[in-house]
Amino acid sequence: MEALTVGRVKLTWLNGGNNYLDGGAMFGVVPKALWSKKYPPNEKNQIELRADPLLIQVDGKNILVEAGMGKGRLSEKQLRNFGVTEESSVDECLRHLELSVEDIDMVLMTHLHFDHVLGLTKMKKEELSSMFPNAQIITSQIEWNEMREPNIRSKNTYWKENWQAIENQVVPFSTQYEVTKEIKMVHTGGHSAGHSIIVIESANEVLLHLADILPTHAHQNPLWVMAYDDYPMTSIEQKQKWIQYGLVHNAWFSFYHDAYYRALKWNEQGEIIEKVERRR
Secondary structure (H helix, E strand, C coil), X not given: CCEEEECCEEEEECCCCEEEEEHHHHHCCCCHHHXXXXXXXXXXXXXXXXXXXXXXXXXXXXXXXXXXXXXXXXXXXXXXXXXXXXXXXHHXXXXXXXXXXXXXXXXXXXXXXHHHHHHHEEEXXXXXXXXXXXXXXXXXXXXXXXXXXXXXXXXXXXXXXXXXXXXXXXXXXXXXXXXXXXXXXXXCCCCCCCCEEEEXXXXXXXXXXXXXXXXXXXXXCCCCCCCCCCCHHHHHHHHHHHHHHHHHCCCEEECCCCCCEEEEEECCCCCEEEEEECCC
């Protein structure tokens, strides 16, 4: 498991599973001739994507960012349709760190699409129950509302079985949520109406987790947004804003979906100057 320290905050990437999605969908209107140079596809034009939660440890708190693909949550047909070749082993990763799922204090959900939220629950006696029973689950109020009442487009990714077992743990916020004095969630919209990002600022060091408005390092160009984005112009606006903020503050940018990098820093020319590569 790869790790990084930002000021006083320790970060460790856990194994949440993967899937393969159409590269064209992941890069929207960007021609394949351009995006494939930065993120290579397979023979089916699919690209490998991770779903790896980030464990944050500070001040005796164990905080997860996202929840992974889960285990045993998808049917064989769904596994095939969503290109899943590996399910989550978050519980095993936690045990390796001498922790358990009961030790998680918070789960920060940037949004509640299936590939982020499946790992919040597990099957127990043929019923779904909370994977992290002692955790507060933090997400934006807008996201939580749409999760429970999806529209004609979003009902394909907001499933009732993904929220019914954990609804009593959910703590929704409006525009911003202070997780600790050094960690905050900020509502951005873009990828979904309720999409949020995570900002860590500790001891003059900064890490930005822009979630699905910056799903991989290859989405660095503000105009390279996913066809999955509900509000692409908002994604562009927010990505411009936060990438510039990161460059000014020499920030790390971390990723949930990237199969190659856990986190990296860019200079003003867009060149990678520091990196934490994923061990493949």
